Amino acid sequence: MKQIIHIIIPLLILSPLIGCDDTPTDLGDNPAQLAEWTREGVPAIAGKFASVSFADSSIGIIVGGPGGIILTTDGGTTWIAKSSGIGQRLDVVSFADSNSATIVGFNRTILRTNDGGQNWIKQSSGIPNDIFDVCFSDANHGTAVGVGGVIIRTNDGGVNWSIQPSGTTLHLLSVSFVDVDNGVIVGDSGLIIKTTDGGSTWTRLATSIEGVRRVCFVDPNVGFVTRYNGVVLGTVDGGASWKQLLDVESDFIQDISFTDANNGTAVFGWGSIYRTFDGGASWLQQRKGAYRSELLRRVDFSDSANGTVIGANGMILRTTDAGSSWKNQRNGSRATLHDVSLINENIAVAVGDSGIVLRTINAGISWRIMRESQNAQLFGVTFIDSSVGVAVGSRSPILRTIDGGETWSEQADFPEDEFTSVCFSDAEHGIIVGRDGAILYTSDAGVTWSRSNSGTTLTLNDVDFEDSLTATAVGDNGIALRTTNGGITWASQTSGVLDSLLGVSFANVDTGFIVGSEGLVLKTVDGGVNWNILRSGGTVSLNDVSFVSTTIGVAVGANGYILRTDDGGDSWIGRSGSYLDLLLAVGLLGEKTGVAVGQTGLILRM
Numbered sequence: 001m002k003q004i005i006h007i008i009i010p011l012l013i014l015s016p017l018i019g020c021d022d023t024p025t026d027l028g029d030n031p032a033q034l035a036e037w038t039r040e041g042v043p044a045i046a047g048k049f050a051s052v053s054f055a056d057s058s059i060g061i062i063v064g065g066p067g068g069i070i071l072t073t074d075g076g077t078t079w080i081a082k083s084s085g086i087g088q089r090l091d092v093v094s095f096a097d098s099n100s101a102t103i104v105g106f107n108r109t110i111l112r113t114n115d116g117g118q119n120w121i122k123q124s125s126g127i128p129n130d131i132f133d134v135c136f137s138d139a140n141h142g143t144a145v146g147v148g149g150v151i152i153r154t155n156d157g158g159v160n161w162s163i164q165p166s167g168t169t170l171h172l173l174s175v176s177f178v179d180v181d182n183g184v185i186v187g188d189s190g191l192i193i194k195t196t197d198g199g200s201t202w203t204r205l206a207t208s209i210e211g212v213r214r215v216c217f218v219d220p221n222v223g224f225v226t227r228y229n230g231v232v233l234g235t236v237d238g239g240a241s242w243k244q245l246l247d248v249e250s251d252f253i254q255d256i257s258f259t260d261a262n263n264g265t266a267v268f269g270w271g272s273i274y275r276t277f278d279g280g281a282s283w284l285q286q287r288k289g290a291y292r293s294e295l296l297r298r299v300d301f302s303d304s305a306n307g308t309v310i311g312a313n314g315m316i317l318r319t320t321d322a323g324s325s326w327k328n329q330r331n332g333s334r335a336t337l338h339d340v341s342l343i344n345e346n347i348a349v350a351v352g353d354s355g356i357v358l359r360t361i362n363a364g365i366s367w368r369i370m371r372e373s374q375n376a377q378l379f380g381v382t383f384i385d386s387s388v389g390v391a392v393g394s395r396s397p398i399l400r401t402i403d404g405g406e407t408w409s410e411q412a413d414f415p416e417d418e419f420t421s422v423c424f425s426d427a428e429h430g431i432i433v434g435r436d437g438a439i440l441y442t443s444d445a446g447v448t449w450s451r452s453n454s455g456t457t458l459t460l461n462d463v464d465f466e467d468s469l470t471a472t473a474v475g476d477n478g479i480a481l482r483t484t485n486g487g488i489t490w491a492s493q494t495s496g497v498l499d500s501l502l503g504v505s506f507a508n509v510d511t512g513f514i515v516g517s518e519g520l521v522l523k524t525v526d527g528g529v530n531w532n533i534l535r536s537g538g539t540v541s542l543n544d545v546s547f548v549s550t551t552i553g554v555a556v557g558a559n560g561y562i563l564r565t566d567d568g569g570d571s572w573i574g575r576s577g578s579y580l581d582l583l584l585a586v587g588l589l590g591e592k593t594g595v596a597v598g599q600t601g602l603i604l605r606m
Contacts (some may be wrong), residue, residue: 011434037562037575037604044179049310050105054302055095057320061117062310063103065089071117076308076318076329078366084120085109088539096136102158104131104144108304112158123158137177143199145185153199164199174215182220182464186212194239196220201347215257222261224280226253232266234280245280248272255298263304265323267296273309275323286323314601318379336582337597338379338393339421341591343386349405350597351378351391359405364595364605371399371408380421380432390446392419392432401447412449414440425465431487433460433473441487444543452487461502462544466509473515483529493528502587503544503555511550515542515567521555523569540576546588554606556583556596563602 012263015597025120026454036277048068054060062074067084070247084090089106096102103111103120106521108124125131129147136142152161166172177183185191191206192215195201208223217223219576221238228247235241258264266274271289273296276282283537289296296315301307309326316329337352344576355373362368376396383389385404390411391399397410398419419434433441437454454460460475469486472493477499480493492568495501499516506512514522519542521534536542547553554574560581564575582599594606 001462001516001570018378022081022574029342035305037606038421040400049297049314049316050090051092052300052308052310053093054300054306055101056114056302057100058302058325059095059098059116060103060302060308060431061093061095061103062316063090063105065091065106069093069103069117069120072259073116075306075320078314079246079316080362080366082120084109085122089130091381092135094134094142096142097541098140101156102134102135102136102142102144102520104146106130108142108157110134110161114157124161125152127152127163131164132172133174133417135175135177136193136225137154137179137183137519141177142183143175143177143183144568145175145187147171151185151199153201153368159299159404164202166193166202167204168193172221172340173213176217176223178217178219180550182217184215184223186215186225190241192225194262207239207242209233210241213253216256216258216264218258218261222279224258224264226256226266230268230537232256232280236371245276246274246283248263257299257301257307259301259304263301263322265299265301265307267299269295269308271296271311273299273317273323273326276280278324278602281537287317287326290358311425322445324461326574335601337584337601338377339381339585340587340595340597341383341389342587342593342595343383343389343404343591347386347404348587348595349381349383349389349391350595350603351381351393352597352601353377355396356383357391357405357408358603364603367603370405380419382422382424383429384424384427384430384445388422388427388445390430391420392420392422392434396447397434398449398492407409411446414438414449420460423463423471425468425471425486429465429468429486430470431463431465431473431483433463433475435459437475437486439473439490450488452490454481454490455492456481461500462504463503464506464512466506466512466527470509471507472512474504474516476500479527480514480531489554493531495522495531496533500541502542505547505553507547507550507553511568513545513547513553515545515557517541517556519557521545521569536563536572538563538573543583544593546586548588554586554588554596556598558582562586562596 046572048064050064052062057297059515066087069078071083084354088109091105093103111120130145130177134144149166149393151164151166158394167523172187175185190210192205193202214226224234232246233242234245271286274283295312297307305322317326318329334357335353337350340350342348346363357371358367359370381391391402397413399408400411401408422432424430430442437456439452439454441450460473463473465471473481478495478497479489480495501516503515519536519538522531532541542557545555551568563572584598587594588594596604
């Protein structure tokens with residue numbers, strides 16, 4: 001495997017050496033229980049962001065589907081995943097104050113928080129309809145609208161919801177209340193209805209605006225609506241008359257946010273952002289999008305200066321200067337992750353495409369991008385102790401950190417090589433393997449690296465130490481190599497197969513495991529003199545393996561496969577995910593703590 005021993009919290013480690021909508025599937029006869037693995041951080045709903053709301057400049061929430069909630073309490077510097085307790089699509093979130101927020105969504109879903117988004121409770125809407133939008137004027141008074149002209153109202157923070165007569169069966173798309181009494185709703189076929197008595201009665205306005213989608217009022221008289229074709233209209237007489245304020249013919253408008261009669265922002269489907277400082281009389285294009293590649297969905301400003309825009313592929317844009325500048329707060333990555341190293345129970349580092357280095361310091365609740373390099377790929381990472389780590393890859397120098405992954409420096413450069421894995425046995429001895437049989441070794445903590453003659457030109461995919469000087473490297477066509485002098489010289493072993501060997505993990509100097517293509521699992525109990533084929537129970541390629549003792553281990557592979565054994569590989573139980581969930585690496589830190597990473601930023605945690 002691609003991780004190495006960690007002795008930082010020995011009570012969690014079962015062996016003195018640790019090498020560098022899912023459906024459970026019974027893949028063996030062993031009664032051992034497969035631990036629960038959960039997706040982590042923003043990647044869980046990245047690409048499915050639906051709505052954003054900020055209570056103030058610090059506290060904000062983004063929701064999406066299915067059941068995705070992420071919370072920030074520091075203005076978006078970090079985002080933390082929160083449990084919704086449901087699997088339904090979440091469409092809209094609305095803050096009433098810094099403590100109270102409500103989420104609505106598919107299948108009549110209503111969720112409520114009274115502690116700033118930390119915890120959520122499900123509320124009963126009392127209707128069979130899907131809900132499209134919600135707005136609270138204060139912590140108690142809120143209105144939600146949806147399919148078939150439904151309007152529901154609460155006066156007690158959602159404890160009870162009552163149906164209000166709308167006078168229409170048209171779908172109601174957006175609602176805006178400026179206080180307890182005054183609100184406006186827009187819907188299909190240009191419908192605009194208004195109340196001045198808290199929804200007891202609703203009056204249809206004479207003006208019809210075909211294609212109206214979103215509404216935002218800042219006081220009983222001044223309000224704004226959008227049409228799907230890039231048009232913003234405004235009113236200063238409570239909706240009696242409307243004036244066109246903005247028309248972007250080449251784009252379609254997604255959302256607007258006004259904090260007062262003057263300051264407003266409009267976001268467009270292809271990534272453009274427009275801002276007005278004079279109530280829509282004039283507009284400034286603050287950001288020009290890339291056609292069809294940067295879909296923006298929603299915008300929310302908590303005051304005239306602080307705003308957030310969300311979009312496709314996990315895009316989060318944040319401004320603190322009224323849009324003069326926008327910072328991408330992407331927390332996590334959609335890049336494929338090739339390896340992960342657990343430093344302790346809370347801190348882990350993952351690496352992958354585009355030279356990405358991700359780091360968590362809170363047991364995976366949130367991940368931050370520490371480093372990127374567009375022309376590079378990182379395939380392997382390992383930590384020697386809580387501070388010192390090394391990462392390797394392609395078109396990238398060997399990287400080293402001495403502060404637990406916070407910052408990285410270029411240690412050595414081998415521009416013609418592509419390295420696939422790195423492993424350290426102690427603070428001094430390390431080995432790197434790669435394509436064309438490349439092997440480097442160090443005996444001075446990586447200050448200098450020397451080449452070994454591997455005796456092969458086959459790609460070596462993984463390496464793992466058994467003790468301070470003994471290590472095994474595996475690769476294509478069933479190749480297995482062993483060193484007993486820290487990597488200086490290597491001897492070939494007979495694996496007995498011609499499959500691609502993709503991951504290796506040793507529990508001690510004698511007992512080790514190899515995984516590979518078509519569900520292959522090999523085991524040795526004599527340091528690799530003999531390798532025996534075990535039954536994994538499937539034919540899916542296994543890309544990595546991690547054992548924390550001679551009996552307990554986990555393997556991961558294509559189709560989201562996670563396999564576990566508690567009897568040294570004699571039997572396995574497992575689960576599979578989507579065919580898109582390609583898992584490439586796994587690291588364990590004890591029998592109940594592990595992280596698996598893979599394609600498109602996929603991170604799973606046990």
